Amino acid sequence: MLTHCAAALSSARLTGADDWLFHRHRFPVGGGAMAGKVKWVTDIEKSVLINNFEKRDWIQVSENEDWNFYWMSIQTIRNVFSVDTGYRLSDDQMVNHFPNHYELTRKDLMIKNIKRYRKELEKESSPLAEKDDNGKYIYLDFVPVTFMLPADYNLFVEEFRKNPSSTWIMKPCGKAQGKGIFLINKLSQIKKWSRDSRTSTFMAASSGKEAYVISLYIDNPLLIGGKKFDLRLYVLVTTYRPLKCYMYKLGFCRFCTVKYTPSTSELDNMFVHLTNVAIQKHGDDYNHVHGGKWTVSNLRLYLESTRGKEVTGRLFDQIHWIVVQSLKAVAPVMNNDKHCFECYGYDIIIDDKLKPWLIEVNASPSLTSSTANDRILKYNLINDTLNIVTPNGEIPDCRWNRSPPREALGNYQVLYDEEQAQSENAERDLRSRSGQSLGSKGTKGSAGVRVSAATWK
Amino acid sequence: MNEGNDLSLTIAHIVQRLKGSHLHSQIERQAKECLHQPEIKLESLKEDVRSFLKTSGWERKLQNAVYRELHVQLPLSHPIAPPEHLKEPLAYMRKAQASWEKRVLKSLNSMSSELGVPLARMRPAAEQKEITNKWNEMGTDEPDLSRFRPVYAPKDFLEVLISLQNPNYDSSEAVSSRSHWGLIHSPLNVRDIPQLRRSFSELNLTTGQLGIDDHAHIHPDLFESDYVQIGKKVVEDQDSAAAQQYSRRGCPTGLRADLWALILNSTNQPQDVMHYEQLKAGVIQHDLLVDKLIYKDVKLTASNDDYYFVFEDFLYQVLLCFSRDTAVLEHFKYNSATPPKAYVQGKVDDEECAVVYPPNGVIPFHGFSMYVAPLCYLYNEPSKLYSVFREMYIRFFFRLHSISSSPSGIVSLCLQFERLIQTHLPQLFYHLRQIGAQPLRIAFKWMVRAFSGYLSTDQLLLLWDRILGYDSLEIVAVLAAAVFAFRAENLMEVTSLASAEAVLADLSTLKVIPLIQIFLFATAI
Numbered sequence: 001m002l003t004h005c006a007a008a009l010s011s012a013r014l015t016g017a018d019d020w021l022f023h024r025h026r027f028p029v030g031g032g033a034m035a036g037k038v039k040w041v042t043d044i045e046k047s048v049l050i051n052n053f054e055k056r057d058w059i060q061v062s063e064n065e066d067w068n069f070y071w072m073s074i075q076t077i078r079n080v081f082s083v084d085t086g087y088r089l090s091d092d093q094m095v096n097h098f099p100n101h102y103e104l105t106r107k108d109l110m111i112k113n114i115k116r117y118r119k120e121l122e123k124e125s126s127p128l129a130e131k132d133d134n135g136k137y138i139y140l141d142f143v144p145v146t147f148m149l150p151a152d153y154n155l156f157v158e159e160f161r162k163n164p165s166s167t168w169i170m171k172p173c174g175k176a177q178g179k180g181i182f183l184i185n186k187l188s189q190i191k192k193w194s195r196d197s198r199t200s201t202f203m204a205a206s207s208g209k210e211a212y213v214i215s216l217y218i219d220n221p222l223l224i225g226g227k228k229f230d231l232r233l234y235v236l237v238t239t240y241r242p243l244k245c246y247m248y249k250l251g252f253c254r255f256c257t258v259k260y261t262p263s264t265s266e267l268d269n270m271f272v273h274l275t276n277v278a279i280q281k282h283g284d285d286y287n288h289v290h291g292g293k294w295t296v297s298n299l300r301l302y303l304e305s306t307r308g309k310e311v312t313g314r315l316f317d318q319i320h321w322i323v324v325q326s327l328k329a330v331a332p333v334m335n336n337d338k339h340c341f342e343c344y345g346y347d348i349i350i351d352d353k354l355k356p357w358l359i360e361v362n363a364s365p366s367l368t369s370s371t372a373n374d375r376i377l378k379y380n381l382i383n384d385t386l387n388i389v390t391p392n393g394e395i396p397d398c399r400w401n402r403s404p405p406r407e408a409l410g411n412y413q414v415l416y417d418e419e420q421a422q423s424e425n426a427e428r429d430l431r432s433r434s435g436q437s438l439g440s441k442g443t444k445g446s447a448g449v450r451v452s453a454a455t456w457k
Numbered sequence: 458m459n460e461g462n463d464l465s466l467t468i469a470h471i472v473q474r475l476k477g478s479h480l481h482s483q484i485e486r487q488a489k490e491c492l493h494q495p496e497i498k499l500e501s502l503k504e505d506v507r508s509f510l511k512t513s514g515w516e517r518k519l520q521n522a523v524y525r526e527l528h529v530q531l532p533l534s535h536p537i538a539p540p541e542h543l544k545e546p547l548a549y550m551r552k553a554q555a556s557w558e559k560r561v562l563k564s565l566n567s568m569s570s571e572l573g574v575p576l577a578r579m580r581p582a583a584e585q586k587e588i589t590n591k592w593n594e595m596g597t598d599e600p601d602l603s604r605f606r607p608v609y610a611p612k613d614f615l616e617v618l619i620s621l622q623n624p625n626y627d628s629s630e631a632v633s634s635r636s637h638w639g640l641i642h643s644p645l646n647v648r649d650i651p652q653l654r655r656s657f658s659e660l661n662l663t664t665g666q667l668g669i670d671d672h673a674h675i676h677p678d679l680f681e682s683d684y685v686q687i688g689k690k691v692v693e694d695q696d697s698a699a700a701q702q703y704s705r706r707g708c709p710t711g712l713r714a715d716l717w718a719l720i721l722n723s724t725n726q727p728q729d730v731m732h733y734e735q736l737k738a739g740v741i742q743h744d745l746l747v748d749k750l751i752y753k754d755v756k757l758t759a760s761n762d763d764y765y766f767v768f769e770d771f772l773y774q775v776l777l778c779f780s781r782d783t784a785v786l787e788h789f790k791y792n793s794a795t796p797p798k799a800y801v802q803g804k805v806d807d808e809e810c811a812v813v814y815p816p817n818g819v820i821p822f823h824g825f826s827m828y829v830a831p832l833c834y835l836y837n838e839p840s841k842l843y844s845v846f847r848e849m850y851i852r853f854f855f856r857l858h859s860i861s862s863s864p865s866g867i868v869s870l871c872l873q874f875e876r877l878i879q880t881h882l883p884q885l886f887y888h889l890r891q892i893g894a895q896p897l898r899i900a901f902k903w904m905v906r907a908f909s910g911y912l913s914t915d916q917l918l919l920l921w922d923r924i925l926g927y928d929s930l931e932i933v934a935v936l937a938a939a940v941f942a943f944r945a946e947n948l949m950e951v952t953s954l955a956s957a958e959a960v961l962a963d964l965s966t967l968k969v970i971p972l973i974q975i976f977l978f979a980t981a982i
């Protein structure tokens with residue numbers, strides 16, 4: 001299409017205008033011919049994946065052959081790392097999931113890990129675990145109050161009684177795309193549900209397979225143009241210990257097609273409450289040109305224009321903060337297998353006080369393209385991901401240094417680099433011991449956010 | 458007539474205009490009330506009241522009001538000139554505009570009779586209640602609009618501009634390098650690059666600007682933080698003139714909403730909110746045929762737009778109210794257009810039974826809602842959004858679809874665009890002309906909408922900063938030419954109008970300020 005991007009004026013001032021195109025062409029196609037070509041497999045037949053592999057001149061093989069790079073579904077990863085199949089990955093093999101990614105991507109486990117992380121920090125008397133006068137964490141209160149069902153039923157009832165007018169959202173732990181979700185605002189509804197589910201095949205409470213989480217529903221979401229939305233952000237993790245993660249700049253907002261009314265009479269209208277495209281697509285007003293998706297840069301422009309630059313900056317800092325904290329919370333339990341990387345889809349809701357809430361994390365964010373822009377976005381997402389995890393498109397080596405040069409990042413920004421943060425902390429300690437003041441008591445900023453901010457500039 | 462006389466005429470005119478205003482009565486009341494204050498002395502009454510008005514900020518408000526008057530409407534320089542000269546001094550332009558209006562109105566009337574939809578009707582009570590309830594979500598309603606079509610699209614209007622001929626101008630001379638290769642034949646005076654450089658001097662390559670990523674001399678962060686500080690001071694001082702000057706180098710995102718409102722003197726007083734509520738009541742009471750056109754236009758444009766779909770409901774809330782706002786009629790004193798008239802049934806041609814239709818005198822065309830859409834990024838309160846839009850319309854946007862000789866009028870913009878390309882990219886112009894791809898046929902739609910819907914929103918706002926800052930739409934024509942310059946190499950390779958259009962189909966990645974800067978200040982002349 002637009003090969004004319006470098007046209008006419010070669011002035012340096014104009015670079016950036018057609019940046020993503022430049023990026024595409026700059027890629028050294030099939031680099032490392034000497035080292036042989038990457039053999040790839042996927043069990044997800046998506047054009048954005050296949051086009052990216054083919055562009056690199058990689059060779060498609062079947063899963064039974066020797067492969068170097070396998071982009072797989074979460075069902076497959078379970079088999080690859082299961083004890084029974086006993087598959088051993090060799091040094092030149094790479095997969096797109098961590099073996100126990102569900103510690104982060106299953107709703108109940110994520111909550112469990114975050115709760116544990118908070119307690120540990122509290123035990124260490126970390127300043128991060130500071131609480132306010134109401135007993136709420138100041139820096140770690142970023143997931144809505146959540147309980148497991150049926151395990152925490154009594155705790156939930158206790159909490160519900162404190163605030164009987166609240167609305168809660170029930171989600172099955174292991175399902176995605178808005179399946180099986182419903183809202184309740186009366187205890188009787190949940191009693192009925194537990195009666196029904198016990199007798200049906202719907203749930204085997206003891207096995208925990210169809211366990212639910214129940215979360216306080218964010219009933220004061222930020223509305224734009226009167227509509228509710230959530231944020232979908234992409235985060236790449238290349239190692240958990242030390243933690244190294246990247247934020248994709250081109251996230252988007254997903255809008256509900258129906259006007260938001262917090263009234264309970266609408267509780268059954270899922271179009272109002274859920275922003276998952278999979279659900280919204282069935283709404284009458286679904287638009288196939290934009291698919292109800294608005295770029296994060298639009299959101300930023302709108303918020304800076306209507307609320308000011310400072311508060312907007314603070315909101316985005318907080319979003320980055322909660323992503324890093326969620327990853328730190330699971331890092332100790334994650335099997336940091338060196339053959340793995342993972343690209344997560346983070347779902348975040350912003351409330352009307354501009355506080356972001358982490359709703360859930362997806363291990364296989366949809367690679368289906370609902371619109372033309374969506375296709376470009378997802379193609380680039382995969383492209384930029386591959387540029388980082390398979391440097392120069394060469395055969396992977398699991399001992400790679402995981403420090404891509406800045407030019408290879410594409411639309412990714414370094415979000416947190418534990419190694420770098422530690423070395424900077426050490427340096428700072430040295431300085432403060434030598435009598436230089438820190439100048440900031442910023443517990444909140446901590447190394448993470450500040451380091452990353454510096455890295456992005 | 459000498460300058461002194463001119464000035465006193467202007468002053469008299471402005472005094473006249475402000476006399477009946479709300480501001481006038483407010484200042485009067487303040488002046489009366491301040492008499493009770495101890496610092497007002499009888500012996501120095503006049504000076505004391507004056508200094509009170511100054512320190513209490515009323516003088517600044519008056520200054521801003523005067524400044525606004527100077528921008529929207531000036532009296533004719535010659536006292537005996539007929540009022541239509543204020544609308545448009547050239548007779549052939551007035552005539553062309555009148556016959557265009559006739560066509561538009563005829564098309565509207567025939568739509569009304571063909572579809573059996575009256576121009577206006579009172580809504581029954583039940584319907585009034587319904588629309589009141591869904592005021593905030595009119596977008597969810599899907600009435601059948603398939604029978605309605607926009608009254609006209611920009612390309613219909615372009616044909617009219619192409620056919621404009623000045624009867625006093627002999628254009629029969631043989632084709633030469635001096636003759637005009639473009640589509641516009643009206644002999645108007647448009648500025649060349651040296652003149653443009655003088656009038657847009659703040660955009661030169663060495664002045665710090667918002668909208669470019671690198672600066673020749675200063676570190677961008679350093680420039681920006683200084684510049685934002687100045688901007689905050691401008692907002693604090695509430696001075697329209699200073700805000701306008703500031704806007705020439707771009708408004709910081711966080712201050713833009715305030716700065717634009719200040720430049721336009723759109724203060725959103727309680728009476729403005731009330732005015733908006735009255736217009737809303739008008740929408741609820743009456744259903745107009747133009748409502749369907751507005752609805753259709755929003756559905757065809759903004760609702761499908763990646764940047765603006767979110768604001769669909771706001772657009773209805775603004776545009777439906779706009780169509781009922783008779784305060785808009787005032788701008789027809791200086792707009793070459795004349796509001797269309799409709800007649801009460803059965804009394805056609807009886808002037809006494811004539812009413813302006815729609816009440817604001819503006820018939821929306823395909824793309825009209827894009828004048829409002831970018832403003833939704835700045836104002837999230839409908840009444841505020843409304844008053845800023847209305848002011849933008851009566852100062853700028855009306856010129857983009859009226860036939861006039863104004864330097865900001867669409868005819869001048871078209872001519873300026875063609876002249877710039879012919880003078881500075883003659884090979885490109887010649888090539889495109891040869892393959893039947895007249896540049897204006899591609900650029901016209903951009904200019905009619907002042908680029909709204911073609912650029913990414915951040916870039917569009919940077920462009921509109923300059924429109925406000927220079928109080929002129931000329932920059933739109935400059936940008937259109939600069940886009941052709943930027944894509945010249947690719948355009949030289951195309952062999953048809955369709956492929957030329959394809960090369961220029963996506964402008965959303967362009968950075969407008971560098972393009973304008975380079976075209977104006979780095980083009981060899």
